[in-house]
Amino acid sequence: MASQDSESNEVSQVGGRRLIMVSNRLPVSLERLDDDQWRTHPAAGGLVSALDPVMRQRGGVWVGWPGVADETTETLRDVLDRQYNATSDYRLEPVALTGDDIADFYEGFSNEVIWPLFHNRFTVCRFEPDYWQAYQRVNREFAHRISEVAHTGDFVWVHDYHLVNVADELRALGVDNRASFFQHIPFPTADIFCNLPWWREIVHALLSYDFIGLQTVADRTNFLDVLTMMFDRVETEAGDRGIDISIGDEGLVRHQQQLRIGTLPISIDYDHIAEVAASEESVACVERFREGWGDRTVVVGVDRLDYTKGLPEKFEAFRELLTRYPELRSHITLQQHVVPSRQQVPQYIEQKEEIERLVGEINGEFTQPGWVPIHYIFHRMDQPELMAHYQVADIALVTPLKDGMNLVAKEFCAAKRDGNGVLILSEFAGSAAELGEHALLVNPHDVVSTAERIHDACRMPVEERRQRMQAMREIISAHNAFDWVEEFLRAAGANQ
Incomplete structure (x- = not known):
């Protein structure tokens, strides 16, 4: 008892x-x-x-x-x-x-x-x-x-x-x-x-x-x-x-x-995320990252290594984007952060090998002097650095094949202090039920449609970007952890 x-x-x-x-x-x-x-x-x-x-x-x-x-x-x-x-x-x-x-x-x-x-x-x-x-x-x-x-x-x-x-x-x-x-x-x-x-x-x-x-x-x-x-x-x-x-x-x-x-x-703890994003450490990272990216459109992805996260499909969609819209080459970069997970499980080892092969293949196909289309980083980050990446990004690409919620989508919005950003979100993520009206929803299996939504995000007027982001920030802040x-x-x- x-x-x-x-x-x-x-x-x-x-x-x-x-x-x-x-x-x-x-x-x-x-x-x-x-x-x-x-x-x-x-x-x-x-x-x-x-x-x-x-x-x-x-x-x-x-x-x-x-x-x-x-x-x-x-x-x-x-x-x-x-x-x-x-x-x-x-x-x-x-x-x-x-x-x-x-x-x-x-x-x-x-x-x-x-x-x-x-x-x-x-x-x-x-x-x-x-x-x-x-x-x-x-x-x-x-x-x-x-x-x-x-x-x-x-x-x-x-x-x-x-x-x-x-x-x-x-x-x-x-x-x-x-x-x-x-x-x-x-x-x-x-x-x-x-x-x-x-x-x-x-x-x-x-x-x-x-x-x-x-x-x-x-x-x-x-x-x-x-x-x-x-x-x-x-x-x-x-x-x-x-x-x-x-x-x-x-x-x-x-x-x-x-x-x-x-x-x-x-x-999520909305206030804590916003506080970390505004910290001196995070702001210093933002300035350094922005200097490095210049005027390129930055698409950020943050996913744990897992076959449910749709990473191969995401890379194929980005390849489709560069194929369909060659004018975007050298002007857009996908910065994909993959967090190590369950590395002793055979399926996860195979997943890592597949996505690294795809990244190499796509970069080999499209890289130009001074521009690499996909920056793939397999690592863990502390919160100030992660919030800086969110703040620098113009677009977040959150495209799991299936997810209970996906807190990355909510963290991205909470970190966007300037209110200027676009969330592209899988309709199979739980967060789509709350944010789907203001995010750009995609079926991650449909790489052509996902490529089109990335293109739409690139062309979206600043006023619309801010309206959509502000609406999502209000939803998340009104219902925190x-x-x-x-x-x-x-x-x-x-x-x-």
């Missing part, structure tokens, strides 16, 4: 309840050095970017893996207490994972099964039974850690596809805290979802949550379709805070299951 111990920096009141945040990764990673010393690194990723500022404001407890294998919980907790918890606004509680856990749970089931399946790439899934066993085992371990640190009445908020089973495991341990789940990636259509050999077990695990948040209306519709296919009776009723679902089925552990689901698109958290907690009934 839930612990009754407390520590000073754990206290986060959610209507009298503490907030227990749960995700696969903690917001910091640990590294053991050769001299048996430890170093902490800020963790990367959209989830951390969205939630870390919220936790800094609210305080609370964050449960997750600190990024190092084969260490004991006691060792990890001791390091975090000394190097983070002593001075942090919220407390980190580690989950210890072995090398086998990482290989089968994270690299295996999470990233070779769930990730491709939920991004409509089920043909590349590896449905290994050992992966599923590891997924269940690690979710059970997360539940054990939560049961040790949570107080009676605390509100548990679990994040993303790595940890679907956590609430079910908590119930098995006798922990009855209110538990909610937010899925950051898309939820697939029923015909794709049911390719998963364990799809029924996943649905039952989701039904152990009191509330499920999804990014878009399409995701919600897909989830309801799965429930309708699985159960004889599924009744829905629209409410102020989502859709209430009643399921009657003798096969359910929790008979007459009551569940609420809501559509809650995630956002803190608003998203408050809306989620209200919808989830955290105060009940």
Whole structure:
């Protein structure tokens, strides 16, 4: 059952309840050095970017893996207490994972099964039974850690596809805290979802949550379709805070299951992005970058290395642009930043090789003295540098094949302090539901149409660019990360 111990920096009141945040990764990673010393690194990723500022404001407890294998919980907790918890606004509680856990749970089931399946790439899934066993085992371990640190009445908020089973495991341990789940990636259509050999077990695990948040209306519709296919009776009723679902089925552990689901698109810390963009460090980078680019039109892309991001299609569209509109040659440059990710996974190695071959091929075809069409950089950036690239760019090309939200689109708009820029956005990104009226939407599979939209962006009058950008900035600033958290907690009934 839930612990009754407390520590000073754990206290986060959610209507009298503490907030227990749960995700696969903690917001910091640990590294053991050769001299048996430890170093902490800020963790990367959209989830951390969205939630870390919220936790800094609210305080609370964050449960997750600190990024190092084969260490004991006691060792990890001791390091975090000394190097983070002593001075942090919220407390980190580690989950210890072995090398086998990482290989089968994270690299295996999470990233070779769930990730491709939920991004409509089920043909590349590896449905290994050992992966599923590891997924269940690690979710059970997360539940054990939560049961040790949570107080009676605390509100548990679990994040993303790595940890679907956590609430079910908590119930098995006798922990009855209110538990909610937010899925950051898309939820697939029923015909794709049911390719998963364990799809029924996943649905039952989701039904152990009191509330499920999804990014878009399409995701919600897909989830309801799965429930309708699985159960004889599924009744829905629209409410102020989502859709209430009643399921009657003798096969359910929790008979007459009551569940609420809501559509809650995630956002960014708009004020923080704007502040970083205006910082001396970022402004200095802006001046240096602008001097380097001269009067060329700069198209920026910032994507994690992943086959869902549509990088080959993006490069092919840029090739099509240069072929169709030769007058743009030497006057436009695509600056593509690719952030390293999952480099040990074969499909990601192949993806990197393919995009680097394409970049070389296109540059070899079109390069002229003093001009290279694509500047490809495989690296990580700090925020001031990233915000500078956004500010210098005339156009952002955000064209994933499938994306739960895509916070790059929102960060680009927040960083455009001069209000002058064009966002070209995939219609398959979750952010298109919010920004699509003012962005230029494209189907990333259609490289000809995407090339045309880039050309349209180049020719767009400054007044129209500013109007579109201002509208998107207002949408994002009016619904920032803190608003998203408050809306989620209200919808989830955290105060009940």
